[in-house]
Amino acid sequence: MENLTKNFKYVDYLWDNEKVESLGDDQVALFLYRSNILGADLRITNYGGGNTSCKTIEKDPLTNEDVEVMWVKGSGGDIGTLTRSGIAGLYTDRLRDLKNVYQGLHDEDRMVGLFNHCIYDLDSKAPSIDTPLHGLLPFAHIDHLHPDALIAVAAAKDSEKVTKEIWGDTMGWVPWQRPGFDLGLQLEKCLNDNPGIRGIVLGSHGLFTWGDTSYECYMNSLEVIEMASEYIEKKIKEKGSVFGGQKVDSLPKEERLEKAAQLMPLLRGLCSSENQMIGHFSDTDVVMEYINSHDLERLAPMGTSCPDHFLRTKIQPLVLTLDANEDLSDAEAILKKLEPAFEQYRQEYADYYNTCKRDNSPAMRDPNPVIIIYPGVGMFSFAKNKQTTRVASEFYINAINVMRGAEAITEYTSLPRQEAFDIEYWLLEEAKLQRMPKEQPLSRKIALVTGAGGGIGKAIADKLAAEGANVVLTDINEDSLKEAHASYKRDVSTYAICDVTNYHSIVNAYKKACIEFGGVDIIVHSAGLAISKPIEETTQKDWDLLQDVLVKGQFELAKAGVEVMRKQNLGGNFISIASKNGLVSGPNNVGYGTAKAAQQHMSRLLAAELAKDKIRVNVVNPDGVIVGSKIWEGAWAEGRAKAYGITVEELPAHYAKRNLLNEIIYPEDIANGVFSLVGILDKSTGNIINVDGGMANAFVR
Incomplete structure (x- = not known):
């Protein structure tokens, strides 16, 4: 290891001497940095x-x-x-x-x-x-x-011979063995023998x-990975092509995204037959080369080789x-084409479980696919949250790289089904799953919030995200x-510029939600x-603007x-942020109050129409949200102050004094109202919740 070099082509050299100097001689800190x-x-x-580990x-x-203590990455990190x-600190002896x-082996x-x-460390x-390894x-x-290049070597036919060819006598090799104490003994023996x-x-x-x-450990790792990567690339060049060449041509990028956005909600619904899932889409060059290839049909059913891969991607x-x-525009027709494929996948997974299960195996888990491949378009993944599904996608891309390298070297080999099952349904793995924290109320939900750049909309998005939802701002x-x-x-949010007066802009926002997360479950029109003016000063432009943003925007x-929710067939929530002014007659408010009343009644109409789809429609009525609300930053505040014969500065106190609780209403209070409807009151529809401190003249009943 004397010939250390900083020039790498296939891995990133990230060692920063200045950073390291700040850590001094703290070996644990250096191990964590590495x-x-x-x-x-x-x-x-x-x-x-x-x-990774170090001993001190x-x-x-x-x-x-x-005493010698070993510091090693703990479970699940x-x-x-x-x-x-x-990390865990253990007495080495x-x-x-x-x-x-x-x-x-039975004692693992x-x-x-x-x-x-x-x-050692409590x-x-x-x-x-x-x-023990x-x-x-x-x-x-x-x-x-688990470098792609090394697993390619490890998963290649004649792996031991290939290891010798690349590194000579400088590297040892041990055959497949499930992780555990025995594998540690195998490593010890390999070192003693070599x-x-x-x-x-x-x-x-x-x-x-x-x-x-x-540092020496870091450089050794990089050099070994670099040597494997160089060897694989040389083999690929000699071979001329990978995966048997291209069988299918990729659609242009924009067409791929359009197809993905159309298909995502259907796939999400099918993958959510047991547990609701969040989606991810990838169409990188690595993905497209593999999914468009002649060898896809042979390689995909073989499954992945590395345990870390298939634990996250399924077999x-x-x-x-x-x-x-x-043409994906006819959702019902496409669904009929997809359903048999999903049913077959679930049945094959059940057969895999029933064939391989042991007497003490945990119950069969969700049989739906995690990774879905659409040649010419891209790769979809679905899991319990965005991080998990993104990581699953990344792991399958690792698996693609492994197959690519192994096929170039000799031939790709995967784990036998029984070995794979014994890891997937390992009792220790099940215990790890059982230790996972309880999911949040809105986990697995996707919320699209309009007006989320600030004020009430941002507060609503913050609350929904805090309760576990993915948010589309x-x-x-x-x-x-x-x-x-x-x-x-x-992995929490994405955003889309959206003008709610423009239908195409709205559709594009939903496309972003579908591409990023798989669809939408909660829609909040915030x-x-x-505009506060007496009728003689209210212009046609004022009227049209209020109707377009508040009423037409809600409709569109x-x-x-x-349309998206029906594709998913998972129900959903639509929340309209209306106003007390839709219920109460007040001065200088004909345009705004009429629009808010229209929002409220449209919500009742939608609640009646969409109940059959399990889509609930409800209203939150704020009042007097002055602090932190964007609409109070301009002429509206001046208009309301004029209507009540007070100054703008006196408005917060005025609004607080006039409600029964004498409370100032904040954007966060409106957000809590929204959460109550989407996260708690799951059998309410057609309702209005007033968040106004108690305004007797706005009582709904």
């Missing part, structure tokens, strides 16, 4: 994949003697975002002493429980199944990674590399037989939308404006939204 930069490159390992000398709190709270009590699950007897994350090797710093090797290839699984320092994808140029102001979108974590939003 982990984070390795996890930042998806070619090296995907989200949640792989694990610490004082035993009971004896005050120096991600090296790219790993922090001290996500105690972990190695478990060799004295290990009874064989018991061994995981015994890891807890080796804990704040440790639960140790993962891979803990690090503990039984003697090196100070160790990386266990002293001086720089790493070990795990058949159909991944890579182990190491070093005396964090194999569903490949649609739709023609890329098929729409507004006519792109700068406001960008700022609002930036306030959310990744976009609005207010509902019309286009219902």
Whole structure:
């Protein structure tokens, strides 16, 4: 490992000496830093994949003697975002002493429980199944990674021979073995039989590399991956093409997105037959090369090889037989074509489960596909939330890269079905799933909110997102939308410029919702404006603007939204943000009050019409939302102050004093009203909720 180089073509060299200097000689901090930069490159390992470790000398709190402690990524973590709270600290000697009590492969699950007897750091994350793989090797710093290039080598026919061809005697190789204590023993034996090797290839699984320092370990990992990548690219050039060449031509990019937007709600509905799902779409060059190829028909049913891949993508994808140029406008006709394919997939998954299950296997999980392939168009994925479905897509792209490399080297091989099943339905994996936190009330829901660039609309989007929903922010102001979108974590939101007076603009906003998340479940019409004038000063332009934004906008939003919801067949919610002014007669308010009354009655009409589709339609009536509301920033505030004979500055106090509770109403209060209708009152439709502090003249009944 003396010939260290910083010039890499197939991996990213991200080591920052200035950053490292700030960490000093803290070996755990250096191990975490190495982990984070390795996890930042998806070619090296995907989200949640792989694990890393280091060993340090610490004082035993009971004896005050120096002891070796291994710090390793804990169960369920991600090296790219790993922090001290996500690692486990174990006495290395105690972990190695478990060799004295290990009874064989049937004893693997018991061994995981015994890891807890080796804990040094009482704040440790639960140790993962891979803990002994690090503990039984003697090196100070160790990386266990799942690089596409290495798994391609590991999954290739004659993998051991190929390993020798690439690295000579500098790399060890062990055949496929399910992760656990025995695999740790296999690694230990491989090292003892081949002293001086720089790493070990795990058949159909991944890579182990190491070093005396964090930097040496990092460089060793990069160099080994680089060598495999160079070897594969050379083989591909020699072969001339991959996946047997192209069988199907890709549609142009815009046509692919159009098709995806049309199909997504149908696929989402079918994938949600047991649990509602969130979608993701990918049509990268890597994806298109594979899904358009002659070899897709042979390779897709084989399934993935690396456990990390199929745990997230299921054992194999569903490949649609739709023609890329098929007209998707007739949703009912397309649904009839899709349903048999989904039914067949579910049946085949049930057959896989029933054939492979053990006496103590957990119950069969959702049999619907996670990955769906549409040749010529792209790849769809569906899972419980956006992060999970995006990661599933990324993992399948990793699997594509693995198949690409393995096919170029010799021939791709996948895990036997029984081996795959034993990992997918491992009792330890089931226990990990059971430990997952309870889902939030609006988890698996997609909400589109108009007027979400600020004020009440943004507060509503914030509340829905806080309760677990994905949010599609729409507004006519792109700068406001960008700022609002930036306030959310990744995988929570997207945005679309939307003029609610323009039907095509509304349709495009729904297309964005479909492409990004798979459809829509909650629609909130919060976009609005207010004009307060006596009738003699109210112009035709004033009247038309209020009607267009508030009434026509609501109609067009509902019309286009219902089309998406009906494709999904999952029901839904439509919420109109109207106003107390739609119920109460007041001065200087003929245009605004009439429009708000129209919103309210349209909602009642829609509630009656859409109940058969399980689409609930309700209204939230704010009043006096001055602080934080966009409509109070201009002439409306002046008009209302004039109508009441007070100054603009006196408005908040005036509105608070006039309601029964004497409370100032904030945008967040309106958001709570919306949440109550979509997250709690799930059997209410055609209702109006007043959020006004109590206005007796606005009581609905």
